[in-house]
Amino acid sequence: MENGFVDCHCHISAREFEEDLEEVIQRTIEAGVQTLIAVTEEVGEFDRVLQLSDRYPGLVAPCLGLHPLQACGNLEQRSVKPEDLESALPLFYKHRDRLVAVGEIGLDFTPWCAPTAQDREDQLAVFIQQLHIAKELDLPVNVHSRSAAQVTIATMREQGVSRALLHNFAGRPSVALEAVKAGYFLSFPPAICTNQQRAKLIKQIPLEHICLETDSPALGPDKQVRNEPRNIFMSCQYIADVKGVSSQTVQQATTNNAYRLFTRARKM
Template identity: 75%
Template sequence: MERGSVDCHCHTSARGFHEAGVQTLVAVTEEVREFDRVLLQDSYPDLVAPCFGLHPLQDGGSPGRKRSVKLQDLESAVPLFYKHAPRLTAIGEIGLDFTPWCAPTQQDRDGQAAVFVAQLDIAKELDLPVNVHSRSAAKVTVATMRERGISRALLHNFAGKPSVALEGVQAGYLFSFPPAVCRNSQRDKLIKQLPLEHICLETDSPALGPRRQERNEPSNIALSCQYIADVKGLSPQTVQHATTLNAERLFFKAERRNTHTHTHTHTHTRQSGAKAPK
């Protein structure tokens, strides 16, 4: 049976995906309180590929308000990385978000960087890839990963300059794009320059769908595939096949799982828990 796509980055529960043409859902987390929720999806062991991670932006205490992550936020997550390491597909969603209204001070950015480096080091120690968020911080994000010796990484919804992306390509990193790229041509230059061997598909469900203010779903991964195919002048089948192989190569646990089943989907969900950062 022909395999479906791998949704390399989403935040959604596992319902109704078997009909979506998605083989694997790589489910990422943003906060420690999401870790248990991801692990509760054990009834879909061949569909959901869980990840633990702390996003650079955390709940700010009021609706819609975010604050930069701090090392104190990592304290309760570190033991969980190690406790559940055998079940994790990657460390994510981690990264840097230097958007001015989210990280207005150097202290905010320094705190994000400290947590990012700590989680990169945990990923290396556990021999896991990383699933990375980067906004208004592409160059620093890629440089930091290279400095920490990271060789297996997915930069999701990447919007940095092509020159920075190509630095990531040299380091072996992969880049994924959600259905939101269909809204305009802003990513066309980047997608054209990235080798197909370094591209993956994602939805970032329930966000970043083809239309603003509408809930995104893993089934929309076909839109990302079609758009990338159009931009690169390839068939959707070629893009779907290549991106699935790329995802399996990166998330090796998912690849091993797929040797037993070819009809499910991986969703990466950030999971945390590990020894105290050195």
């Protein structure tokens, strides 16, 4: 079971994959990826990710969640508001038996995305409500934190969340170790391969708390090129190089970690 990769955070329901999804999935399988933990950002994506899990059973493991930033036309983004959750709430419960996690949820306090205190309060309210849903449904959470790592981790601990993945973690090593202490996992996409800061961070995180992700179609090795789940081997190799172990060691450890966290994905 643990011979392949698990992509712990990808957007396989994204529009960028609509044209050639079959080929993308074929390349994913050929690259040895056995599970795609597929997250959503907006309620409009919920159906699509569930359809994909029907179409590719055993490969696409669906998560439902509202991202802290929501689209508002022409590439503009705004902070999520509590009312955005209204149409999503019944869907978490309706599909509870199919979900492997609640995600992508979290906090994004980047100044131009959340310029006001109200924005940050709204994000926090939506995040906490989704943490409650995850606990109620006995599911882990798949979490985004940008310019908000400390608050994100503190909030999860305060809410009694014990199972979480912090995706594309870019906080300070001391903050990462807080997450480790809480029992959380941290994952890294192929874009880290060119980032020296991230190497210092990865060095300090025990392999038992690391997962692999692509965040495809974003965060690939080349900013201008669409990322795909097949690129997961790049994260694996990079982490292996930083830690001075074999890529097979990293692959096995991260896959074990992924199934320890996303227990339902193992049974799919």
